[in-house]
Every structure is written in structure tokens, then in C-alpha cells.
Amino acid sequence: MGGQDDYEIGRELGRGNFGRTHLARHLPTGALVAVKTIERGERCDRNAERECLNQRALSGLSPFVVSFREIFLTPTHLCIAMEFCSGGEVFARVARSGRLPEREARRLWRQLVAGVGACHEQGVCHRDLKLENALLDDSADPPTLKIADFGYSKSLAAAESDPRSRVGTPAYIAPEILHCSGRPGDEGYDGRAADVWSLGVFLFVLVAGCYPFEDPGRPRDVVEVVRRILAARYAFPPGLRVSPGCADLVARILVADPRRRLSLAAVRAHPWFLGVGTAAGDGDGAGGGGAADPLPPEIAEEPRAAVARHLARPPVQGMQTEEEIRALLAEARRGPGRGVGVEGGGGGGGGGRVVVARASSAGAGGGGGGK
Ligand SMILES: Nc1ncnc2c1ncn2[C@@H]1O[C@H](COP(=O)(O)OP(=O)(O)O)[C@@H](O)[C@H]1O
Numbered sequence: 001m002g003g004q005d006d007y008e009i010g011r012e013l014g015r016g017n018f019g020r021t022h023l024a025r026h027l028p029t030g031a032l033v034a035v036k037t038i039e040r041g042e043r044c045d046r047n048a049e050r051e052c053l054n055q056r057a058l059s060g061l062s063p064f065v066v067s068f069r070e071i072f073l074t075p076t077h078l079c080i081a082m083e084f085c086s087g088g089e090v091f092a093r094v095a096r097s098g099r100l101p102e103r104e105a106r107r108l109w110r111q112l113v114a115g116v117g118a119c120h121e122q123g124v125c126h127r128d129l130k131l132e133n134a135l136l137d138d139s140a141d142p143p144t145l146k147i148a149d150f151g152y153s154k155s156l157a158a159a160e161s162d163p164r165s166r167v168g169t170p171a172y173i174a175p176e177i178l179h180c181s182g183r184p185g186d187e188g189y190d191g192r193a194a195d196v197w198s199l200g201v202f203l204f205v206l207v208a209g210c211y212p213f214e215d216p217g218r219p220r221d222v223v224e225v226v227r228r229i230l231a232a233r234y235a236f237p238p239g240l241r242v243s244p245g246c247a248d249l250v251a252r253i254l255v256a257d258p259r260r261r262l263s264l265a266a267v268r269a270h271p272w273f274l275g276v277g278t279a280a281g282d283g284d285g286a287g288g289g290g291a292a293d294p295l296p297p298e299i300a301e302e303p304r305a306a307v308a309r310h311l312a313r314p315p316v317q318g319m320q321t322e323e324e325i326r327a328l329l330a331e332a333r334r335g336p337g338r339g340v341g342v343e344g345g346g347g348g349g350g351g352g353r354v355v356v357a358r359a360s361s362a363g364a365g366g367g368g369g370g371k
């Protein structure tokens with residue numbers, strides 16, 4: 001089992017609401033990894049614990065979910081060591097080009113759907129799917145999408161209640177979550193269906209380069225965003241050519257009533273996802289083309305079969321147990337300890353033509369405790 005002495009911490013890769021993520025070298029193996037740091041003390045709460053446990057439970061189950069390595073403590077931080085995704089956020093990829101050609105959008109979105117399928121199959125809903133939390137591994141060509149940031153994730157296992165609290169990122173949040181009071185006794189919502197909603201928003205942003213529920217004239221008007229989400233009222237930008245198949249899929253996902261929304265299985269059976277029946281114009285003149293675009297085998301495999309295949313492999317040697325992780329979390333919660341702290345690295349950089357503004361994560365109020 002490793003510890004902080006095993007890592008040399010480098011530049012900052014990115015930061016969100018809960019912590020900073022640094023590039024690091026795992027000294028015993030020389031491998032580059034990403035290390036997410038969360039301040040010790042009250043930030044190492046039950047949500048941080050869930051993040052660690054859920055990421056551990058999912059590790060190695062899908063090529064489209066960031067692999068977990070281990071957690072360790074520095075005197076100041078809880079650190080989650082994981083697979084490094086060298087291609088950065090999908091957000092930056094879209095911001096660079098404004099939007100993606102439909103075929104490229106489909107390639108990445110299929111991987112996202114496959115990754116979410118594995119999470120749901122393992123009983124975990126992500127609850128904060130967005131372009132900033134989808135990373136690219138560009139060690140492969142073309143790059144592979146990997147789902148990251150399980151900070152809002154929730155286990156659907158019997159031991160945990162239905163999701164009840166209002167978490168997520170406003171631009172991606174499902175209507176039923178906004179309806180949810182967050183109080184005990186509230187019926188809660190189906191975390192899987194809420195993830196599917198976010199998948200719909202994600203697809204929209206990929207092909208349109210803007211958010212579906214924002215008033216272009218007043219993008220910061222959150223009240224208007226919420227009003228539009230509740231009514232599932234969105235429109236593609238005028239003049240944007242989206243194929244009928246893609247528009248149909250988005251329309252069947254962005255349905256306010258979660259019982260009438262496509263399930264993940266139905267998404268996987270939709271003609272645009274399958275890349276069949278696209279002669280009616282699968283394309284936006286930017287690379288969509290009218291040609292069929294068959295599912296690659298790793299996407300065609302049903303999530304249940306894919307997860308079962310991965311579970312059948314021998315477990316990773318030396319993987320921390322749940323108990324070990326819980327014990328480290330408990331220690332982190334007590335506040336700063338001894339040892340050497342994580343140094344801040346250089347800035348994350350960025351640049352490029354940002355068309356969509358980053359969606360700020362926030363608990364949408366209510367709820368209070370108990371994500
Ligand atoms: N495994 C990784 N590889 C490369 N970059 C990462 C990795 N994990 C996180 N990052 C970068 O750090 C940012 C913040 O990490 P994230 O887990 O989303 O934290 P938060 O919970 O604070 O949003 C990400 O949006 C991404 O830019």
C-alpha cells in the first residue's frame with residue numbers, strides 16, 4: 001500500500017468546488033497519475049467518503065470510468081490517486097471548436113453512455129454528469145472519454161435511501177430534482193433517470209456548443225434556467241443543422257416526467273445511438289455525413305455483460321479495502337495531521353475560444369445535509 005512518500009506532486013490539472021487535482025508521479029512505478037486533494041477537516045465528510053468508496057467500487061469495471069488507485073493522507077489533505085487523463089476535459093475540447101461535428105459527438109457520447117451504464121449496473125448514480133467532469137485519455141487515438149468526479153455520486157444499494165437531496169449543476173439538473181424538497185419523507189427521485197436527463201443536456205451541448213435551457217440573452221439568469229428546465233423548454237440555436245435522429249433522441253430524453261423519459265436501455269436502442277437509419281440526414285455539414293456509423297463492440301456490449309466480464313477478472317492486487325478507506329477518511333475528518341503538505345503547482349492554463357461558459361456546480365439549495 002502506498003502513501004504520500006510514493007508520490008511526487010506536480011502541476012495543477014484543474015479544480016472544481018471541492019478540491020484541486022494535480023498531476024503526480026507514482027515513484028515506485030514511474031506512472032503518471034492524477035491526485036485529487038481535499039482539505040482535511042470538515043470537507044472530508046460523508047460525500048467525500050462516498051466519492052472514494054464509489055470510485056473504488058467502479059474501478060476497472062469500464063474503460064469509460066476513471067480508474068481509482070488509492071487514497072492517502074498528507075498533513076493537510078486527503079488525496080485520491082487515480083488514472084491520469086492526459087487529454088483534459090471534454091469541456092475544453094468543445095470550447096476550442098465551439099461545438100463538435102455530430103459524428104465525433106456521437107463517438108464520445110456513446111462512451112459516456114457506456115460508462116454511465118456500468119455505474120448504474122454497479123448501483124451507483126453519478127449525479128453531476130457534465131462536460132467538465134468528462135475527461136479525455138488521449139493515449140489512444142482517437143481519445144477515449146472517461147467519467148470523473150464522483151463527488152456527488154450516490155450508491156443505489158439497499159443500505160442507502162433513494163436520492164433525495166438537490167445536488168448537481170444547474171444547467172444539467174433534472175426537473176424532478178428541482179421539485180424535490182430534500183426533506184425526509186419526500187419521495188425522492190430516481191437517480192438513474194436524473195443521470196439520463198444530464199446525458200441529454202450533455203449531448204445537446206456537444207452538438208450545439210451552448211446550454212439547452214439558457215436564455216442566450218441572459219445566460220446568467222438561473223431563475224429563467226430553472227423555469228425552462230421545469231417546462232423542458234429548449235431549442236437548438238437558429239440555423240444549427242442537427243440531424244433529425246439526434247434531435248429526436250434529445251427530445252425523448254429532455255422530457256420533464258422521468259417516467260416518460262427514455263431509460264438508459266432505450267437510449268442504447270435509439271437509431272441515432274446505434275448509428276443506423278441515418279440516411280434521412282445524419283449530419284450537420286461538419287462531418288456528420290449520411291453514412292451508417294455502427295456501434296463499436298465495446299459499446300455494443302450490454303452494460304450488465306460488460307460489468308460481469310470485468311468482475312470475473314482477478315481483483316487488483318493490493319487494492320485498499322472499504323474499511324481501510326473509511327479509516328483514512330475518519331482520520332482526515334479529525335483535521336490536519338503530521339507529514340509534508342501538497343505544494344500548489346502551476347496554473348491549469350486553458351485558452352481557446354470558449355463558447356459555453358463553465359457550468360458552476362452547486363447544490364441547488366434545499367436538501368441541506370445528506371447528499
Ligand atoms: N484523472 C484526471 N486526469 C486529468 N485531469 C483531472 C482528473 N481528475 C480531475 N481532473 C481535473 O480537475 C478538475 C477537478 O476535478 P473534479 O474531480 O471534477 O473536482 P471537483 O469535485 O472539485 O469538481 C476536473 O474538472 C479536471 O479538469
Ligand SMILES: [Mg+2]
Pocket residue numbers: 016017132133149
Ligand atoms: Mg468536477
